[in-house]
Amino acid sequence: MTRTDPRDLAGTGLSEAWVDELVERTLAEDLTGGPPLPGAPDLAVSFDVTSAATVPAAQPGTADLVARADGVVAGLPVAARVFTRLAPGAVLTAGAADGDRVHRGDVLLTVRGPVRALLAAERSALNIASRASGIATLTRAWVDAVDGTGAVVLDTRKTTPGLRPLEKYAVRCGGGSNKRMGLYDVAMVKDNHVAAAGSVAAAVAAVRERAPKVPVQVEIDLPEQALEAVGAGADFLLLDNMTPAQLREVVALVGGRVELEATGGLTLAVAREVAATGVDYLSVGGLTHSAPILDLALDLRAG
Incomplete structure (x- = not known):
C-alpha cells in the first residue's frame, strides 16, 4: 500500500504543526550559516558547504531512499517533508508505506528536485526515517513473538x-x-x-x-x-x-x-x-x- 502523496500525514496521528517543528529543528542542527538554499530563504541557518561547492546551483536530479536491510518502515511522510522543506517543488513518489515489511534494496521513496537541496536534506531525512523504522522493526519482532x-x-x-x-x-x-x-x-x-x-x-x-x-x-x-x-x-x-x-x-x-x-x-x-x-x-x-x-x-x- 502506498500513499498518493508521500507527505500525507492522514492516519499517522502526528499533527502538522508538530511535524513542521520537528523538521525545522532537525534541519537547523545540520545547516549552519551562509546563503539560503533554494526554497528555504526563511530558514535562518541553511548552508551545506560541500554541496554548494560541488553541485551547480541549477542542477536537477533524482534520488532514491533505499533500504539497506530488511525491516519494517516508518516515518516516511516526515522524511518526505524534510525534502520538500528545502525543495518545495520536488516531485515525490512513494515506493512503500509506513508499516510495510521491506527488504534490502527496496526503494521506499523517490525524490526529484534540485540536487543541492536533496543532499542538504539527506541526513536529516535519513535520521528520522532510520530511527522510526528501527523502532517499528523491533516492535514487529515482539508482535510476531x-x-x-x-x-x-x-x-x-x-x-x-x-x-x-x-x-x-x-x-x-x-x-x-x-x-x-x-x-x-x-x-x-x-x-x-x-x-x-x-x-x-x-x-x-x-x-x-x-x-x-x-x-x-x-x-x-x-x-x-x-x-x-x-x-x-x-x-x-x-x-x-x-x-x-x-x-x-x-x-x-x-x-x-x-x-x-x-x-x-x-x-x-x-x-x-x-x-x-x-x-x-x-x-x-x-x-x-x-x-x-x-x-x-x-x-x-x-x-
Missing part, C-alpha cells in the same frame, strides 16, 4: 526527549500499541506514591478525587498485592518483574476483573512464555530506548 496468544505489545514513556510522538507512532507501525503518552492520561500509582499517600487505597482514592475520569493503574511486584490493589479500585495492574509462575498466580486471582500488564526484565526470548500466562499486555521499554536504527540510504541518480 506473541502472535496468537492474545497479548498486546505496549511501549512505555522511555522515549527520546522531543521525539515521543514519532517514536510512539513507529511502535504502532510495527503492530504494537501505545500505553500512555505522558503523565496526564493514565494515573500510575507506584511504590513511591504509596509511600507518600500511606497506602494503596489512600493513593487510589486521592487520584479518584483529583482526576475522576483518568484510568488508574497500580504497580505491584508480588501476587499477594493484587487483591489489595483491585479492592482499592485499580482499573488495571502493572505486574513488575514477576516470574511466569507469579504472573499465572495473579491471572488466577484477578484475571478478568482488571487488565493485567507484565513489565520489567522482558526479552524476546521469554516474550511468548510471558504472554502465555494469560496477561493482557507486555510493556517493553526497549522498543524505544534500545531499538537499533534500520539502515537506510539515499542514492542519487543522474538526470
